[in-house]
Amino acid sequence: MKSRYSIFSLARNALNYHKDWERAWRSPAPKAEYDAVIVGAGGHGLATAYYLAKNHKMTNIAILEKGWLGGGNTGRNTTIIRSNYLQDSSIAIYELARSLYEGLSQDLNYNVMFSPRGVLMLCQTEHELRAFKRTAHANRLAGLDCRMITAKEVKEIVPIINDDPNCRYPILGAYYQPRGGTGRHDAVAWGYARGADSLGVDVIQNCEVTNIMRDGGKVVGLETTRGVIKTKKVGVVTAGNVSPLMQTAGIRMPIESLCLQALVSEPIKPVIDCVVMANTVHGYISQSDKGELVIGGGTDPYNNYSQRGSFPSLEHTVTALVETFPIISRLRMLRLWGGIVDMTGDRSPIISKTDVEGLYVNCGWGTGGFKAIPGSGFVFADTMANDRPHPIAEPFGLNRFAEGRLIDESVAAAVAH
């Protein structure tokens, strides 16, 4: 067990110029065999490993990462946490995740800086207003803390918003989830890694899986760049790189890998204290504790494995946000970056057993995976440990695509008449 982090340990270590801090996680060599192996040390994978060890007492397990842990989409997103979805199955998993986030710093003894500063989803057309009213009704009955607020209340919460009723897309109101917010993305990965490691999980970086080994219909091990590892249970959690890997097990995925980008401004003193999402114009914004405006938009419209995107989608997002928050016109873009997101046909994730015994897959989080990390890891660990879908994971099975049982959250997008 690791020594705990606290204000006291910080003070104690300060006296000694911080020489005695122990490693947050070990750097173990892979063993020849594990009871289970998670492929992909992003947030979802690390959370899965942590909960396998913590909830299901599976400690002879490893998590393999081809690069550095948390280096994929976990460290590249805009850190928004919310659970205000429309479909019951979506609400269930995102709300599980959100509620786990509330106590995650204490659970992991690592400050993930979950900041329930509130999430506002602007309504800028009558149609959008109707759609969010519907979501609010559904969410309220599902037990979520949420409400619709007026344009005036929006202005009070976000004073820098353009409240001109004659602008192109005037603010008609907003959906408000006060308990949504943001977290520190890297800390989530690091906290889970440290937590899993302290429970005995081998977190192995710079180890790429090149082949899923099968015997008949069963998983028997993994070929990696650091040798063969035997195991009968494999959880693949590799986001945008899931298709090529699953293909080695003969499974074709309903996934396309696209580039999603985000950007930050130079740091400024606080101007916006909650998360604002403007879906009609495709932009969302929050301000980090460092003072940077964190801005995200939509994906590029074609497959991309390069983590380097194109500019038009960001240009649209920035243009929309300049119109929505006019003071940002004279602020400057500091950095932009891209991630490879794994999109399914219905834009909802896959948490599933597969036709190969012992092979499980958790992917398809697309543009919104960060907010789901604790819930996703929790139910995927349960699914792997018990070899049956956790009730919350069940709707997200691969079989839904053959049954037409889609979980489409983009329904509010339909516009007609």
Place this chain on the structure above:
Amino acid sequence: MLLVHCPVCGAEGDETDFHGGGQAHVRRPATHDPVNVSDEAQRDYLFIRHNAKGLHFERWRCDRGCGKWFHAARDTVTMEFKAYYGITELPPRELMEQATGEWAGYFKDKLK
């Protein structure tokens, strides 16, 4: 900002003048046999994608130009376009030979 070339009208322009139409050569089973389409075949048609890392084959439309659909071979890592070809055509032979993964399987019969 990709630079895209339309093999139909010869226009060359920014990706915003074009429309990416996803994976090429997806077979619509009902067109060929409307009666006998299994749930799995329908799923494959609607959802399963090659999602190749590297050489990939796609549909594009000259959206703001001549309005015609065409095919393109593109590397999804470097973003280089390798070839453009007609919407009813197969890719140039050397690209079919270079294809890997699921694409290699798809082109195997076509190369015969």
Place this chain on the structure above:
Amino acid sequence: MSNKPYRLLEGGSRIDRSKRVTISFDGRQLPAFAGDTVASAVMANGSKLFGRSFKYHRPRGVVGLGSEEMNALVGVGDGARHEPNLRATQVEVFDGLHAVSQNRWPSLTFDVGALNSRFSRFLPGGFYYKTFMWPQSFWKHVYEPLIRKAAGLGRAPEGRDPDTYEHIHVHCDVLVVGGGLAGLTAAKAACASGLKVMLADENPELGGIADLTAGSIDGACVGDHAKAVAGQLYAAENVHVLNRATVVGHWHHNYLMIFERVADHDPALLAAGTPRHRLWKVRAKQVILATGAIERPITFANNDRPGIMLATAASAMVERYGVSPGVNGIVFTNNDNAYLTALGLKKVGIGVRIVDSRARAEGSLIARAISEGIEVSMGSVVSAVEGSQGVTAARIAAYRRGQGRVITERKIDCDFIAMSGGFNPALHLWCHNAGKIKFDENLQSFRPDRHHDAMQAVGAANGTMDVAATLAEAHAAGVAAAKAANGKAKAVKYKVPEVKEPTRAPLESLWFAPATGKYNEGNKHFVDFQNDVTAADLELAQREGYESVEHTKRYTTFGMATDQGKTSNLNGLGVLAEATGKSIPEIGVTTFRPPYTPFSFGSIAGVLTKNLFLPIRRTPIHQWHLDSGATFEPIGQWRRAYTYTGAGETKHTSINREILSVRQKVGLLDASTLGKIEIKGPDAAEFLDRMYTNTFSTLKAGKCRYGLMMNELGFLTDDGVTVRLAEDHFLMHTTSGGADRIAAWLEEWLQTEWTQYRVFVTPVTEQWAQFAIAGPRARNVLAKLGADFDISHEAFPHMSFKEGKLGGYPVRVFRISFSGEQSYEVATPANMGRGLWNAILEAGQELGIEPYGTEALHVLRAEKGFIVIGDETDGTTTPIDVGLEGLISKKKADFIGKRSLEQSFLKAPNRKQLVGLLTEVPTDVLPDGAYAVRALKDKPPMEMTGQVTSSYHSPTLERSIAMALIENGRARMGETLTFPIDGNKVIRAKIVDPVFYDKEGARQNA
């Protein structure tokens, strides 16, 4: 504050001493000259303190030469024109410029936040991950607000930006990035080919640091040579030169963006309406990167004190602005270049000595320094600095390479230190476009590796530091680029110039200059100045397991300041390499992401603000609607009249009035936005059979039919009425929002799947203005207008079509009804729309005609139980769900979406079905989107059984009505549902048939 004269009596190539201007800094009026920067102007007035650092609020001064500056950040301008975080080294002064320092309270010299510095021992890299966790609620309520307040550098402007911005697209054969010696030479060589060449440079003047470069070219000093070449390029017809223009990013296929600061330096330009910034979007056939190199600071104890700056920056202060960085200074270096700085300082009478970490070095500059009497301490380092808001003294100690701590120090009084740890090629753009890089032992830095086929790097950007080699390399690159861009380009032979330049001794890396104590015991050796990341922080991150350089970076925030690691990145890698015993390439390199330097969001938006943000589509009647008090509803990009609220009315009453006028008299609706597509060809009918769920091949010419379209998933996407104009010719109507989408959808299927069909599809939406005349007196309006065709019910029944003239206007008339009343949709060519509209109103006046808007339309159709795609459907709704299975052909073998309807979930027994709802209390109007529950509980969660899709007060029925999608609803007629509404209200409503009015359809057939 010092009274020493920091402005030298002579010199300053950039300033015009005849033009005096006054600026203010933190409210203090300062004299300056035209050509100064805020940095030089403030320093000329004897101040070195510019701002406070991010975490510890340590006092900071100017470090750099230009865009790499990370410390001297200022806010410029007032109110809505305020711009925070500008690099003082880049801001050109003008009379009346207001600048303020940042991140300090209450003042720059006395900053309360500097307390953080006292406690810095408790705030190592990543400290916040280890604390602030208890109690759980404190992060949101206590800790985070404190942290947020402390962070953030400058403040945002107030109010809407009054200035303008714009974009421009340009294609060129060769784009040269950087107008230093290398860029100028390459551009000149490319220019000679006659091709289109662009040269972009981020500074006000071309030349880069040619003016600070030793040696001569064909007898002229390097600076003069550069000036001459620049003059030739300005004069060339085929070259476009951009000054104050930073290439911020390099994307796929040689797409680059240039951020031009057009008017920031001159308020007169802004006042005249010149765009403040212009964003150039350049597609270049070939790119030559001559982006130069950025000098490295040296990591030594308290190396962040104001007065410690890069050697080249010190030279520039003297040479360009005639400003002395101090009276008595130290040049601390590991390479020969800084000797030039020392010589320049000496020349203007500034006291200087050199501290060189190399044990031995021989070069002509070193020899000259010694011969001019400058004291040179080889094998030495600056081991500590004294002073807090400035430098008062330095300690110098003997040093051998790799030494961990120094033993004896001697104190030297000085008031500034010029440092040079070598140069890093500016690889940013190279890497943006996926260029590979490699570590170069001579430079002790990364440099470009494999050449991308359409991109070359030259000069210092390529690690070429000598003048002669730079000239040759840049010329060759210019010629090669021209040749590659156009095979017919003329090649220019290289005339080898006569170059004189100093011989140089090799640089020796110095990643960390030791102090007496070990660096993790209290000394602050800053690696990233702005973010206050020290060598000890980096080492701690390694020890704690954050081994990947990306982990170290994120854990400590090194390289993440507003300079994005320009000066800190490699030094950090060097410190990590020494701490771990690995080589720098083994440590790795962090990724360079656009932009090269920050650029304004305003420039990204360009002119697309306010009225131009996104287009609004106007119908031919738009102006009339405006003049008639309409409020508008956005439908896609269209604006449609929502209701016409007159004097003494509310929206609610005007909507009711409009509805009743249609039900009782006659109403007029602008339906011009409806999509219209002409479809013609021998296979047109069969094609439509594939696109619609129902059959169109059986439709008779002159007749109309309502059709449903699904996507391939089996979900409804559009609906509308299609007319058969002739055997092979149809006119399809789509929803307003669906017009473009459906036209593209039809084309796609024709071109990619059913290529054998001979069908042409021509969208004609905007050719026509189209109006619905609806109500029991509709036919009377037509009669009054005068039609040249038979309008009797018998000759022109419901769902039929006529073409002819109405009131003299050429029209197509469709007898179709979305209101359930007798109704004619009349289309006339758009330019005549306004004329016909007026004629109809005039003709209908005595019949009581009133225009009605989209809300009345929606209520009218809801009374009739007609669906609206997007209201009753949400992208997961099938035709069966909404009770339209009658419109799904049983006979057709194949149509879009047919097969998916067979999937088990789409046939599942408990799907939601469209029903009508009548509330128990007739005045209760169910809220849109309200959910019914299976069983009412005290509090959520409650299981839901369906939701309201449309809900209105019906003035016709004088009660509320609603449509809803309810699980298995059609089998539950008569059942009462419970809708718990926000605020503990519960509304109960009975399930009924969704057609509330005129179930037999007598009215539309009248």
Place this chain on the structure above:
Amino acid sequence: MPDLYVESPLAHRNSPERLSIYLREIKDRGMVDLRGIASDKKFMAAAKKVLGLDLPKTPHSSVSWGDVKALWLSIDQWLILCPRAKAAELAAALTAELGVIHSLAVDVSDMRAVLRLEGEGVREVLLKGSSLDLLSGDYKPGAVRRMHYAEIAALLHVVEDTVFDLYVFRSYADYAWEFLLATAREASKIKLFGKQAGPF
């Protein structure tokens, strides 16, 4: 027969001032959208019979005969320009002449607004909204290109070296007009390439 009231898309706009180019609406242009198979000799012959010209087969080109002009839009689509009064008649004549030949001719004279841009800096002004290489040899008089302009679809026709017609769908006419007012301002005038003064 009463007088018919006719109103062009930009009839309510005044002639703009302080622009670096000359901008106005062309109100009297008739337009017919013609679809047909270019390789179908019967189609080409019938079209020629009515229009008096060979429909251009070269992409992005145009051909004139008298007061009729044919703009190439796609391999199976042309926009026929003619005096407005003649358009309906021309569309009807084409339909009649083409008969059973697979084709579609529609009078679309009211579907688009036509903006005339004239002046030395016209290409630079257009480049503020278009990513086409308008300075290249591809855009000589006669050239035709459909394009993404500002935030809308547009059709560009090079009439003379410094005279361009910009066709936009009618509902977007105001947007295009306002975009031009913003980008063609005298104060934002720019000249690409050519001799330049120094930076000051």
